[in-house]
Amino acid sequence: MFxxxxxxxxxxxxxxxxxxxxxxTLTLTGLAALGGLVFGTALALMRxxxxxxxxxxxxxxxxxMRSLPLVLVIFWFYFLVPYIGxxxxxxxxxxxxxxxxxxxxxxxxFEAAYFSEIMRAGIQSISRGQPAAAxxxxxxxxxxxxxxxxxxxxxxxxxxxxxxxxxxxxDTSLVYVLSITDFLGAASKVAQRDxxxxxxxxxxxxxxxxxxCIASYAVRRLQARIAIVR
Amino acid sequence: MIEISHVxxxxxxxxxxxxxxxxxxxxxxxxxxxxxxxxxKSTLIKCVNALEPFQSxxxxxxxxKVNDPKTNLPKLRSRVGMVFQHxxxxxxLKIIDNLCLAQEKVLNRSRDKAMAKGMQLLERVGLKEQAQxxxxxxxxGQQQRVAIAxxxxxxxIVMLFDEPTSALDPEMVSEVxxxxxxxxxxxxxxxxxxxxxxxxxxxxxxxxxxDRGEIVEDAxxxxxxxxxxxxxxxxxxxxxxSH
Ligand SMILES: Nc1ncnc2c1ncn2[C@@H]1O[C@H](COP(=O)(O)OP(=O)(O)OP(=O)(O)O)[C@@H](O)[C@H]1O
Ligand SMILES: [Mg+2]
Numbered sequence: 161m162f163x164x165x166x167x168x169x170x171x172x173x174x175x176x177x178x179x180x181x182x183x184x185t186l187t188l189t190g191l192a193a194l195g196g197l198v199f200g201t202a203l204a205l206m207r208x209x210x211x212x213x214x215x216x217x218x219x220x221x222x223x224x225m226r227s228l229p230l231v232l233v234i235f236w237f238y239f240l241v242p243y244i245g246x247x248x249x250x251x252x253x254x255x256x257x258x259x260x261x262x263x264x265x266x267x268x269x270f271e272a273a274y275f276s277e278i279m280r281a282g283i284q285s286i287s288r289g290q291p292a293a294a295x296x297x298x299x300x301x302x303x304x305x306x307x308x309x310x311x312x313x314x315x316x317x318x319x320x321x322x323x324x325x326x327x328x329x330x331d332t333s334l335v336y337v338l339s340i341t342d343f344l345g346a347a348s349k350v351a352q353r354d355x356x357x358x359x360x361x362x363x364x365x366x367x368x369x370x371x372x373c374i375a376s377y378a379v380r381r382l383q384a385r386i387a388i389v390r
Numbered sequence: 391m392i393e394i395s396h397v398x399x400x401x402x403x404x405x406x407x408x409x410x411x412x413x414x415x416x417x418x419x420x421x422x423x424x425x426x427x428x429x430x431k432s433t434l435i436k437c438v439n440a441l442e443p444f445q446s447x448x449x450x451x452x453x454x455k456v457n458d459p460k461t462n463l464p465k466l467r468s469r470v471g472m473v474f475q476h477x478x479x480x481x482x483l484k485i486i487d488n489l490c491l492a493q494e495k496v497l498n499r500s501r502d503k504a505m506a507k508g509m510q511l512l513e514r515v516g517l518k519e520q521a522q523x524x525x526x527x528x529x530x531g532q533q534q535r536v537a538i539a540x541x542x543x544x545x546x547i548v549m550l551f552d553e554p555t556s557a558l559d560p561e562m563v564s565e566v567x568x569x570x571x572x573x574x575x576x577x578x579x580x581x582x583x584x585x586x587x588x589x590x591x592x593x594x595x596x597x598x599x600x601d602r603g604e605i606v607e608d609a610x611x612x613x614x615x616x617x618x619x620x621x622x623x624x625x626x627x628x629x630x631x632s633h
Contacts, residue, residue, distance in 0.1 A: 289474055289476055290478060292436075292478065293472075293474060293479075293480075294480075295441060295463075295464070296439055296441060296470070296474075296541075297467070297468065297491070297492035297496065297540070297541070297544060298464045298466075298468025298492055298496040298497075298544065299491075299492060299495060299496060300464045307491060307495065308480055311482050312481065312482050
C-alpha cells in the first residue's frame with residue numbers, strides 16, 4: 161500500500177517543519193509550562209493559605225478550567241482577548257494581541273489549573289515539621305515557602321510536572337484552530353499544498369511519539385534518582 | 391527569661407490540652423519538662439515561640455509578649471532556638487547551608503560570616519567534615535547535632551528542646567546529650583522536654599511534671615527526685631526509673 165507514497169516530500173519540508181513549526185511548538189510549550197508553573201503555584205498557595213475567600217477563588221478557577229475542553233478555551237480566548245484588552249486599557253478599539261500571545265496566555269491559564277493541583281499535592285507531601293522548623297528559625301511565611309517548602313515540593317513533584325508538560329507539548333497542536341504554524345500546522349500546510357496527507361501526518365505522528373517517548377523515559381530515570389536521594 | 395502565666399489551650403471546644411499552666415524559666419536556668427505521652431509537653435513548649443496559638447493566658451520571652459498581635463514573631467523566634475524530636479533538617483540543602491539559611495535571610499549576615507559561624511559550630515559539635523553532605527547521609531545522632539548547631543547559629547538567648555533524643559537509636563543518645571550538657575554548663579537558658587532523667591539529674595535546676603495538660607509539679611531538682619509531692623509524679627518516676 162505504500163507503493164505510491166512519496167516520502168521525499170518530508171525531506172524537502174524538513175527545514176520548514178522544524179525551524180518554523182517545531183521551534184514554535186517548543187517555545188510555546190516551554191513558556192506555557194513556565195508560566196503555568198508560576199501561576200499554578202500561586203493558585204496552590206492561595207488554596208492552602210487558610211484564607212477562605214482566596215482559597216475559594218482559586219478553587220473555582222481551577223474547577224472551571226478543568227471542566228472546559230481546551231479547544232474551546234483556545235478558541236474563545238482568541239476572540240475575547242482583544243475585547244478584554246480594550247476594556248482593561250480603556251482603548252477605543254479592540255486590542256490586537258496576535259495569535260502567539262493569545263495562545264500563550266490561554267495555555268498558561270489552562271495549564272495553571274493542572275500545575276496547581278500538582279503543586280498542591282507536592283506542598284501537602286512536606287511534613288508539617290519542615291515549615292515549623294523554618295518558622296522557629298525566624299523565617300517569615302514567604303521565606304519559609306520560598307526557601308524550604310516550595311523547593312522540596314517542586315523536587316518531589318518534578319516527574320509529575322514533566323509528565324504534565326509532555327501532555328502540554330501534545331496539546332499545543334490544538335492551536336491549529338487559530339491556523340498557527342506550529343509543528344502540526346506546518347505539516348498540515350505542506351500536506352495540503354503537495355497533496356501528501358498520509359506521508360505528512362504519519363511523519364508528524366512519529367515525531368510527536370518519539371519526543372514524548374524520550375521525555376517519558378527521562379522521567380523514569382529521574383524518578384529512580386529522586387527515590388535514591390530520599 | 392520565659393514567663394508563662396495561666397495559659398489555657400483548646401484544640402476543640404471539648405478538648406483542652408493545656409489547663410492553667412503557669413511557670414517561668416530564669417536566665418541561665420535549665421528546666422526539664424517531663425510527663426506521660428499526650429500530657430501536653432510539646433504543645434506547651436511550642437506555645438513559647440508561638441508555633442502553637444493559645445486561647446487565654448500570657449507568655450513572654452525576654453519581656454516580649456508572644457501572644458500580642460503586634461509582636462514581630464519572626465524576629466522573636468529568631469532569638470529562640472528550637473530543636474525538634476525529628477531533627478527537621480532541610481533535606482534539599484547541604485549541612486552547611488542548613489546552618490546558613492536563616493543567618494543570611496533573617497539576620498542578614500553576609501555569606502562569608504554565616505559560613506564562618508556555621509563551620510565554627512559544626513566543629514563544636516564534631517561534624518566539620520560533614521559540612522558538604524546532605525542530611526540524608528548522616529546518622530540520626532549526627533543530624534540532631536546539626537540541628538542544635540543550626541539553632542545556635544542564630545545566637546539564641548534561650549533554647550527549647552522537644553524530646554531531642556527520643557527518635558534516636560540508643561547508642562546515639564549520649565552524643566546528643568553531651569552537646570546539651572556542654573551548653574548547659576556554658577550557662578545557656580534551656581527548656582527541655584525529655585525523659586532522660588540522667589540528663590535532668592546532671593544539669594537541670596528545676597523539673598516540671600505535666601499530666602493531662604496541667605503542670606502537676608514544678609520543683610527544684612533535688613526536691614523532685616527526692617520526694618515528689620504528687621502521686622502521679624511518683625508513679626511516673628518509678629515507671630521510667632525502673633527501665
Ligand atoms: N493539632 C492537633 N489537633 C488536635 N489534637 C492535638 C493536636 N496536636 C496534639 N494534639 C493532642 O493534644 C494532646 C497533647 O499533645 P502533645 O503533643 O502536646 O503531648 P506530649 O506531652 O508532647 O506527648 P508525647 O510525649 O507523645 O510527645 C495529645 O492528646 C494530642 O493527641
Ligand atoms: Mg511531644
